[in-house]
Amino acid sequence: MSASLPLAPSGPRIDRLPKSTFRQHIAERLRAAILAGELGPGAPLVETTLAAQFAVSRGPLREAMRELIEEGLLVTVPYTGTHVISLSVNDIHEIYSMRIVLERFAFEQAWDRRDAQFRRELQRRMAVLTAAIDAGDDRASIQAELDLHGLVYEASGHRLLQRSWFGLRGRLQLYWAAHHRAHATRGPRRDAHDSYVQAALGQSLSAMLDEITNHMGRGAERTEAFVRFANPFDFPTTTTGALT
Amino acid sequence: MSASLPLAPSGPRIDRLPKSTFRQHIAERLRAAILAGELGPGAPLVETTLAAQFAVSRGPLREAMRELIEEGLLVTVPYTGTHVISLSVNDIHEIYSMRIVLERFAFEQAWDRRDAQFRRELQRRMAVLTAAIDAGDDRASIQAELDLHGLVYEASGHRLLQRSWFGLRGRLQLYWAAHHRAHATRGPRRDAHDSYVQAALGQSLSAMLDEITNHMGRGAERTEAFVRFANPFDFPTTTTGALT
DNA sequence: TTGCAATATATTGTCAACAATCGATCATCA
């Protein structure tokens, strides 16, 4: 993709160079496709079709799908099929309650590690989010909002916690994407995150923890109301893309 | 458990029967083998060998391994190999701090749902644990202790929380198994869990939350001390089974 | 002896074909 860099492997901070395999690329692209809404909730995924689409064999594709299944984005029934998870109001409850717990813990861990760079980065991400909202770019807004919240997990230095955040993040992105796709609601979200950032830069940890609980509560209400509207029966087991 | 009911498909609660595939069986057996210590921390797993051992092709075996990789029990480097995770004192910190957060949340969720069956089951599992400890059966003790703690996650009715517990549970079991294998320490663990059960049956949620924090703190100290002893350099990247 | 380059081997990544299973369709019969 890029031009020819002379030879730059002399970097002092070589973490790992990503030794590319098909499985990884496919998993990323599949995940992106799902989260972008190209494959909405309940949509079926057939291996042969996707394999042809990605121009690879079914082997690597299956393993990529298995990765997304473990992530909770896909569900599969042996010998029958695989499809994107459906929307359930109960899942929303669980996701947001979990977010509250994890993000409060993340702030407790990261609170004393907030340095100048953290504050700079937080404000930078907030600026990105604000710009995306003002521009009316839904996809970018979701990404920016997730990145904003992701910072504290990174700052916590807690790998297990970060891992859990990634697990939640995927589902959350899926719900938000469906939400925005249904009716693009740019609401009072700027203000909501203003208070979040302000507390995160402040001196009171307990105030921050309260802010999280409130912030999440508002988000949960919004998302839950949408899902209840989109799926009034709360019975997502057979909600395919087809509508009768 | 029950005798032969004549023909009971008219039952209102048919959940699902588990459509067996090789992948699932292999994943279970592999996980069991790792957690039982047959494949200790750092031990390499080669696909061809295991495939022959399980008498299946590499395909299903790879997918089973991928499952354990996602679980965090195995790590893999493309084109190079896969091995069981190694022991790190930092991981212990993360696991136990996460346990505190999750189990406190689990009790908050389950507190008002504790019914007669919950109390019975809690005491039953405590009895199983006590029996295993008294019998000196390390393997059974670990299983019983995990089952005891698992009850509150089941009672919480929070699937996402339960999922997170499973992710922790695997790593924890791995560490404990290594711990017990190194030097079978049957210590004051009976009493420790006595107070745990007592609080769980009591009326004060805040007392229970405190008990968790203390309980986990003691467990973390014990496990951490062991790992520091077993792996004094805290540099597990290349800790294979071989010792120079 | 030490350092380096070429080679060899072991291991994983990928592929295409075959087998097993499921769900729906359709014919058959009471």
Add this chain to the structure above:
DNA sequence: TGATGATCGATTGTTGACAATATATTGCAA
């Protein structure tokens, strides 16, 4: 007409062979 059983197409599960890559070994030269 209604229900029951067989058939068909579609999809996933499984297999064995082949290719790509990384690590270990060996030989050589300074």
